[in-house]
Amino acid sequence: xxxxxxxxxxxxxxxxxxxxxxxxxxxxxxxxxxxxxxxxxxxxxxxxxxxxxxxxxxxxxxxxxxxxxxxxxxxxxxxxxxxxxxxxxxxxxxxxxxxxxxxxxxxxxxxxxxxxxxxxxxxxxxxxxxxxxxxxxxxxxxxxxxxxxxxxxxxxxxxxxxxxxxxxxxxxxxxxxxxxxxxxxxxxxxxxxxxxxxxxxxxxxxxxxxxxxxxxxxxxxxxxxxxxxxxxxxxxxxxxxxxxxxxxxxxxxxxxxxxxxxxxxxxxxxxxxxxxxxxxxxxxxxxxxxxxxxxxxxxxxxxxxxxxxxxxxxxxxxxxxxxxxxxxxxxxxxxxxxxxxxxxxxxxxxxxxxxxxxxxxxxxxxxxxxxxxxxxxxxxxxxxxxxxxxxxxxxxxxxxxxxxxxxxxxxxxxxxxxxxxxxxxxxxxxxxxxxxxxxxxxxxxxxxxxxxxxxxxxxxxxxxxxxxxxxxxxxxxxxxxxxxxxx
Amino acid sequence: xxxxxxxxxxxxxxxxxxxxxxxxxxxxxxxxxxxxxxxxxxxxxxxxxxxxxxxxxxxxxxxxxxxxxxxxxxxxxxxxxxxxxxxxxxxxxxxxxxxxxxxxxxxxxxxxxxxxxxxxxxxxxxxxxxxxxxxxxxxxxxxxxxxxxxxxxxxxxxxxxxxxxxxxxxxxxxxxxxxxxxxxxxxxxxxxxxxxxxxxxxxxxxxxxxxxxxxxxxxxxxxxxxxxxxxxxxxxxxxxxxxxxxxxxxxxxxxxxxxxxxxxxxxxxxxxxxxxxxxxxxxxxxxxxxxxxxxxxxxxxxxxxxxxxxxxxxxxxxxxxxxxxxxxxxxxxxxxxxxxxxxxxxxxxxxxxxxxxxxxxxxxxxxxxxxxxxxxxxxxxxxxxxxxxxxxxxxxxxxxxxxxxxxxxxxxxxxxxxxxxxxxxxxxxxxxxxxxxxxxxxxxxxxxxxxxxxxxxxxxxxxxxxxxxxx
Numbered sequence: 012x013x014x015x016x017x018x019x020x021x022x023x024x025x026x027x028x029x030x031x032x033x034x035x036x037x038x039x040x041x042x043x044x045x046x047x048x049x050x051x052x053x054x055x056x057x058x059x060x061x062x063x064x065x066x067x068x069x070x071x072x073x074x075x076x077x078x079x080x081x082x083x084x085x086x087x088x089x090x091x092x093x094x095x096x097x098x099x100x101x102x103x104x105x106x107x108x109x110x111x112x113x114x115x116x117x118x119x120x121x122x123x124x125x126x127x128x129x130x131x132x133x134x135x136x137x138x139x140x141x142x143x144x145x146x147x148x149x150x151x152x153x154x155x156x157x158x159x160x161x162x163x164x165x166x167x168x169x170x171x172x173x174x175x176x177x178x179x180x181x182x183x184x185x186x187x188x189x190x191x192x193x194x195x196x197x198x199x200x201x202x203x204x205x206x207x208x209x210x211x212x213x214x215x216x217x218x219x220x221x222x223x224x225x226x227x228x229x230x231x232x233x234x235x236x237x238x239x240x241x242x243x244x245x246x247x248x249x250x251x252x253x254x255x256x257x258x259x260x261x262x263x264x265x266x267x268x269x270x271x272x273x274x275x276x277x278x279x280x281x282x283x284x285x286x287x288x289x290x291x292x293x294x295x296x297x298x299x300x301x302x303x304x305x306x307x308x309x310x311x312x313x314x315x316x317x318x319x320x321x322x323x324x325x326x327x328x329x330x331x332x333x334x335x336x337x338x339x340x341x342x343x344x345x346x347x348x349x350x351x352x353x354x355x356x357x358x359x360x361x362x363x364x365x366x367x368x369x370x371x372x373x374x375x376x377x378x379x380x381x382x383x384x385x386x387x388x389x390x391x392x393x394x395x396x397x398x399x400x401x402x403x404x405x406x407x408x409x410x411x412x413x414x415x416x417x418x419x420x421x422x423x424x425x426x427x428x429x430x431x432x433x434x435x436x437x438x439x440x441x442x443x444x445x446x447x448x449x450x451x452x453x454x455x456x457x458x459x460x461x462x463x464x465x466x467x468x469x470x471x472x473x474x475x476x477x478x479x480x481x482x483x484x485x486x487x488x489x490x491x492x493x494x495x496x497x498x
Numbered sequence: 499x500x501x502x503x504x505x506x507x508x509x510x511x512x513x514x515x516x517x518x519x520x521x522x523x524x525x526x527x528x529x530x531x532x533x534x535x536x537x538x539x540x541x542x543x544x545x546x547x548x549x550x551x552x553x554x555x556x557x558x559x560x561x562x563x564x565x566x567x568x569x570x571x572x573x574x575x576x577x578x579x580x581x582x583x584x585x586x587x588x589x590x591x592x593x594x595x596x597x598x599x600x601x602x603x604x605x606x607x608x609x610x611x612x613x614x615x616x617x618x619x620x621x622x623x624x625x626x627x628x629x630x631x632x633x634x635x636x637x638x639x640x641x642x643x644x645x646x647x648x649x650x651x652x653x654x655x656x657x658x659x660x661x662x663x664x665x666x667x668x669x670x671x672x673x674x675x676x677x678x679x680x681x682x683x684x685x686x687x688x689x690x691x692x693x694x695x696x697x698x699x700x701x702x703x704x705x706x707x708x709x710x711x712x713x714x715x716x717x718x719x720x721x722x723x724x725x726x727x728x729x730x731x732x733x734x735x736x737x738x739x740x741x742x743x744x745x746x747x748x749x750x751x752x753x754x755x756x757x758x759x760x761x762x763x764x765x766x767x768x769x770x771x772x773x774x775x776x777x778x779x780x781x782x783x784x785x786x787x788x789x790x791x792x793x794x795x796x797x798x799x800x801x802x803x804x805x806x807x808x809x810x811x812x813x814x815x816x817x818x819x820x821x822x823x824x825x826x827x828x829x830x831x832x833x834x835x836x837x838x839x840x841x842x843x844x845x846x847x848x849x850x851x852x853x854x855x856x857x858x859x860x861x862x863x864x865x866x867x868x869x870x871x872x873x874x875x876x877x878x879x880x881x882x883x884x885x886x887x888x889x890x891x892x893x894x895x896x897x898x899x900x901x902x903x904x905x906x907x908x909x910x911x912x913x914x915x916x917x918x919x920x921x922x923x924x925x926x927x928x929x930x931x932x933x934x935x936x937x938x939x940x941x942x943x944x945x946x947x948x949x950x951x952x953x954x955x956x957x958x959x960x961x962x963x964x965x966x967x968x969x
Contacts, residue, residue, distance in 0.1 A: 391644060394670075396640050396641070396670075397637035398637055402637070409677065409681045410684055410685065414685045421678065421681065422678055426674055428670065428674050429671040429674050432666060432667055432670050436647070436663065439647075439648075440659070443652060444658070481570070484568060488570050
């Protein structure tokens, strides 16, 4: 099954190469001393969005590349290219968002973007890895850079706390992962996913392998911030600067989802692992939403909301059908777009880089009608109301998962919208109905044309992907069909 | 087939014109111009609906528009109307200009946003009543919540925060169940198209659960007892226009849902649950009426009377007789007109007295004769006085309740007829009580001498319901 050859083809690696060049570019600038001078730093960084845009274009062009490389460990297929495109688009938006980061010291700017690019590079690898050790390595590459940038917030103890929590949890989760890997290797004698698929994953036949894979999944669940590996998420979001949180909240999850979708070929409805995932998804959804109800800090709220959303994505993996995988991939896209929008608005409102509470939103509709409108769209999309991508994504998840013995999970998912509505609606309530004439607390929101334009473009993306979802969903469905060939 | 005779897709135009108008409204700066432009847009909307007059009186779906949407899941952009939806569409688009007129001075701030909300609501309402694809229906159904929420939350009374959140959470909780039902129907029936689903024969067990899920969603919207508690809060806090749309259109979506989904898609389960639904309707009629009798706030009184009137509608639907159904349809339309009219009148009097308490609005007969004329007329219709439109529907339902001879689930049907009678009497009692005080009560302050009677604008918007009440 696996082609055990090097099989190297640079044209299949266009996104990786492009990002590697960005990393080299930033690294070169750092080494050559551009850090010392703020003028050169700015000059170097001013080309970054253009380079990132070029990467997005290259990735879009290589959407149809196919191939198996590096002795079967690296697979370029529909799934990997789909997620690479999402990751590069997310990278483009996050670096534009982070350009004028107020809480970042001047001397650290280049390093900051260097690490962002490094992490993205690792995530792109994650999307293509087809072998457990490679997955592990790519995951570490993506994580290490994040360990560095989370505490990069000038003079903030909270940032240090968030950073330490992220590292400690990360270390523990990866240790579990590695331990699980050894069990899998011991019991199944291979680490290639394509070979693992045909082995038995029943507790009765091979308990050691099932336990091993469960442990291995811990590392991915940690990246995804799934209950019970979610504890870092709210603290890291709250501690990191708004711009860093934008990255941490969106891209690493895409990498984890890509790997999970690839692994999900192993999960069959009714199997122990699938049951485990279904239960974790249900717990994650409910726990995330209930905790988010009690938050005041917007980023903490979004942290818990991401715990719930991680659960939503897993619902797509449960039925083990192309439609389910497509729904999970599509929901990852939905998650990316609406969170980018939300964090974009938060970063613009907190123009001095402070953490926002709900009360900071009071009177937003008067001060900045466009940001308020975009925030409303983000909120209704996060709840899953039409006509947004959040709704259509949830609809595909629900339709895909119904009728495979996990109807209870679907019902829990739907009922949770009713819980979630309260805290998402609070965003709208504060922006539109409260404190209309209150003076602005803290620094005024950034109401420049660029800030509104960015918000409007992202908001339009949320709506358009919701209304005209067919092209993207068909792409995701093709990905699903590639992975699972139904009889 | 029918489309050839029309030069443009009528339903699409009706749905999206208000949305386009709402976007264009962003360009206007001056408040007065915003009002005029929106009013103009609402008249254009009515003009656009003109081809609908050529509706053939047959039970099949007409003015069909069918486009593929998401092929991989069989989603379609599928619009069409039958008699039921046509009636509701007319009601929705006629409500729009009336709402604009009745908020002309009532809404004093954030005028532009208010009118954008109104227009978006019309889009969603027409969409709900013309969509024949389950997902399309669900989308419009949900989209409606957001402008309605904002309308209560921004322009509402003192307790608007509580009322708006309650409204949203209640209806959304129902909608999530509806989404589950939609999913189940899609998987079991293999299509989202409603006419196609009607031809499928689902197992009773399946129907049982789907009916329950849909019924809770629709019962919250109607609202049926015991899901009615959001309604008085929302009605009292909403601005006049919000209350009018709520009463005239939103509540009808619930009964529309029963007629469009529950009865045709899950007939066996509907029959099975009919006794329960009948009992809940009776409770709504009696309980709503009794509570209305005890209210001192006029708006609350009308809100509870809505619960009772909608109880008649659901009763008519679940009696499973032609007369009951006809009565329910009449009552749906008439309740929209009557209660909408009453809420507009309450709005006009609130603009003068700044209070909705009955005791603060006593003795209006002398100074506001025109107001009292309209109030008297519409409130007569409200308790179903013969000669007004309110009479026909209620009468048909009561006849159906008496006339049905079958026994369903051990419930004796003539008894139902007997039980509705006190409901009708209660209606007369609470309406006449408040009318008596408003017209002839001793004015509580001297100020109301200076209140002006209805002006031209108010005459115009009150004439519309008044004409419908008599005919």
